[in-house]
Amino acid sequence: MTRIHEYFLFTLQKLCFSLNLFHLSLKINGFPIRKAQALLKTIQNKTETDLITSIEFKKQEIVEFHLKHNSFYKSFAKGVNPQNWESIPVMDKHHLQHPIRERLSNGYALKNVYINKTSGSSGNPFIFAKDKFCHSLTWAGFIDRYGWYNLNFNTSKQARFYGIPLNKVGYYKERFKDLLSKRYRFSVFDLSDVQFEKNLIKFKTTKFDYINGYTSSIVQFSKYLKQKNLVLKTTCPTLKACIVTSEMLFKEDKTLLETQFGIPIINEYGAAELGLIAFQNTENEWIVNTEDLYFEILDENNQILPYGEEGRIVITSLYNKAHPFIRYDLGDIGKLSKKSTPAKPILDTLVGRTNDIICLPSGKKAAGLTFYYVTKTVIEDDGNVKEFIIEQLKIDTFKISYISSYELSEEKLIIIKEAISKYLESNLTVIFERKTALERSKRGKLKQFKSYL
Template sequence: MNLFNLSLKFNGFPITKAKKHLKTIQNKNDDELKDYIKSKKQDIVAYHLKHNSFYKSFAKNTNPLEWETIPVMTKSDLQQPLVNRLSDGFHSKNIHLNKTSGSSGTPFIFAKDKFSHALTWAIFFDRYNWFNLNLNRAKQARFYGIPLDKKGYYKERFKDRLGNRFRFSVFDLSDIQFEKNIEKFTNTSFDYINGYASVIVQFAKYLKQKNSILNSICPSLKACIVTSEMLFEEDKTLLETQFGIPVINEYGAAELGLIAFQNLKNEWVINSEDLFVEILDEQNNILPYGKEGRIVITSLYNKAHSFIRYDLGDIGILSKKSTIQKPILEKLIGRTNDIVLLPSGKKSAGLTFYYVTKTVIEDSGNVKEFVIQQLKSDTFKIIYISETELSENEKNNVQIAISKYLEPNLNVIFERQEKLDRSNRGKLKQFKSYL
C-alpha cells in the first residue's frame, strides 16, 4: 500500500505532480540544466520582490539579473513573526508550517508552499531509491526525538504509523534501553535505520561491547542513513562493522529539505534540482570548487517564504570533481553534538535540547540565539540573547521540560547576554559539555 503517498495527497501535497516535474528536471542535458538553474534563480528572486513585502524591503537594491547584487540572508534576519514574512496569498491553510531544529542556536518558524514541500519529498523518494528503499513500503527504524507533550507525542506517533516507521528513544541511551532496541530489531523486519548520528553511534558501541552484528539479528536491514549531525569517518567504520550494512550520510535542513545525499560511490551529491548551493567567503564572494567557505542556499521553488542566498550556518567545500549535473559536497564542517551525561548514569543525545528549547521558541522572535553548557553532571547553563528577559514562568517551563526530557533535580542557570561566543568559523554550537 502506498500509505506515504496517500498521506501526502490527503494533506494537500501534490506528490504525483512533483515526481513528474522532478523527472523533467533530471532529463535535461548540461546546457538545458544550466539555463534552467539560471532561469529559476531569476524567477524566484523576481517573484519575492513582487509578492513578498519582507523580501522587497530586505533586498531593495537587488537586480534579479545580477546574482551577486542579491544580499545574503541569515537566520537572524528571519526572526520576526511569520505573518511578516509570508508572500501574498499564503496563509495557514495553504502552507506547510514548521520550525527549524534550533541546532544552530538560532531558531525560527518558517513556511513552504505545498508544491515546494511535495517536491522536497519527491527528491527524498528519488534518493532512497538509489539504495532500493521505497518510502511507501520500507520499514524504518527511526532514531529521532519526539515531543513529550500529549498532543505533539501522538501527532508524531500517528505520522510514524503513516510513514511505516518505529521510533526508538534518543532521550535514554542506557544499556537497558539498548537491550530493548535489540529485542525490537530481533522481532521486526526493518529495512533501514534513519536518525541522529550520535545516537546511532552509541547504539553501535553497545553492539560492539556485546560482540553483536545487527544484520545477523535483523537480516532484512539494507542500509543506515544518518542525518542532523556530522558523522566522522571512524564512526562510519564502526557503524558499517557493527550493523553489517552500507552507511549513508544525509545532509538536510527542515527549512530547505534534502541538501546532499551520498550515492553508491560514496559521493555526497548536492540536490541541484530544487536548490542552488553556493560556497561564499566572509565578504560574500563566490568561492571556486575546492575552497572552504560558508554554505549559502537558495530554495528555487518556495513561493510562500523566501530562502534566497540563505546562510545556513555551516561551513563546507564543493569538490573540484563537481559538474553542472552532479555537484559534490566534499566536506561538511559543523553539526556535531556532544552526549549529555547525567547524575543517574543516564546518557542522552545533545539534540535532546532541541525539544527542551522549543519551550522558549516563540513566533514573536524574542529569543534570538541560545547555547546550553553542561558545567557539572547536574548543572546546566542556558545563555541567551533576547529582546526582553525571560520571565519566571518561561524559565520554569524550561526547567519542567528539562526534568521531563532528561531527569529531575537538575540545576539550570539562566544567563542573558548581549553577544554569544562563536567559533573562529562563525559557528555557534548549541550544546557544549565541560565534563
C-alpha cells in the same frame, strides 16, 4: 501503552499498510506529490547544458517573483538586479525573525501553505513557510534518493532513532504518525545498555528495512553491539541501509557503523526550511541537490569561493513562492569537492556551524568540531569513554564532560592535553568532568561543542 492501545494500533496498522499510505496522506493534505515527482523526473532527464541553463533561469525567476509579490523581500533587497546574482544580498536567520504573516507572498496565507519551525540548533529558531508544491518537491527528492538504495516510503519499514514528546498527547500523536509512515521509533533519551538490549530484541522480532536518525544515538547503539560482539545485519537480516542525519558523521564512526551494522551507512544533510540538501550516493559521493536548490560556498565578504575552498554554505530555494529563501546563509561551514561541476556539485566536507568556532588566545580560530575530532581520536581508543562534549568557558579554558565506565587516568588526561596543545596551541586550561548523562536538546540531539564567549 495499554493493551487496548496496542490492539488499536495493530488493527489500524494492518489496514494502513495495504495502501500506499505515505502518498495518500500527502494527497489528502493537499500536497501534489505526483506532479512534483513528474517535474523532478523532467529535471533529472535534462542534459548537463540544459540543466545549467535551467538553474540560471530559475534563480532569476524566483528573485523576480519575490521582488514583485513579497513586500518583505522587496524591502530587504532594495534596488537589486535579478540578472546580476552577486548583487543579491545574503540573508540569514536574523533577517527572518519577523512574524510569519509579514513574510508571506501575495496570495499565500497560513491556511494554504506548509508551516513549520526550525529546530533552533543555531540559537536562532524561527517559523517558516513553504508553498505546497515546493514542499511536495522536497518529499519527491527524498523519495528519489531513498530509491537509490531500494527503499520505498510506502512499504519499507524504518527503525527511527529520533526524539519524541514525553507528554501523553504529543507522544501518541508521534506514534500515530510513525504508524502511518511505517516506522518504529526508538528513544534517544535513554542510551543505557538496558535500553539497547530492548532495542536489540525489537530488531530480532521486526523486519526492518533501514535505520534512520541522529548520528550520535545510532553510534552509541553500534558501540553496544561491538561490546556484545554482534553484527545487526545477522540479528535483522532484512536491513538494507542506515541513514544518519542532523549531526556530524566522523570517518571513524562510519567505519564502526559499517562494521557493527553490516549495511551501507548513508550520510544525509538537510534543513527543515529547505529540505534535502545533500545525499550520499552508492559511489560514496555526497551529491548536492540541484533539482530545487541552488548551492553556494561564500567567504566572509560574500564572494563565491572556488571548488575545494572552505566557507559558508548559502542556499537558494528555487521553487518556494510562499516565502523567500534566496541566498540564505544556513549557518553551516563546508566545502565542495574539486571534482564538482555546476550540474553535479559534490559536498566534500561539512565542518560545522558558524557559531561553533573556537577562538584562541593567540588569535587563531578553528572549527569547534576540529577540537572534538582531536580529542575523540585519543579518548575513545579503548572503548571506556562512551560520549563526551566540549564547552569553551573562557578564551583559554575548555571543559570536557564525558560518560565512561571508569574515571580517566592521570596518564590519559596528560595525553589528551598534549594532543590539544599540538593541534590547537599550548598553555590552554582543560577541565575534565565525568558525568552519568549529557544534556541533549528537547529533540534528543547532542551538541558536541559549545562556546560561551
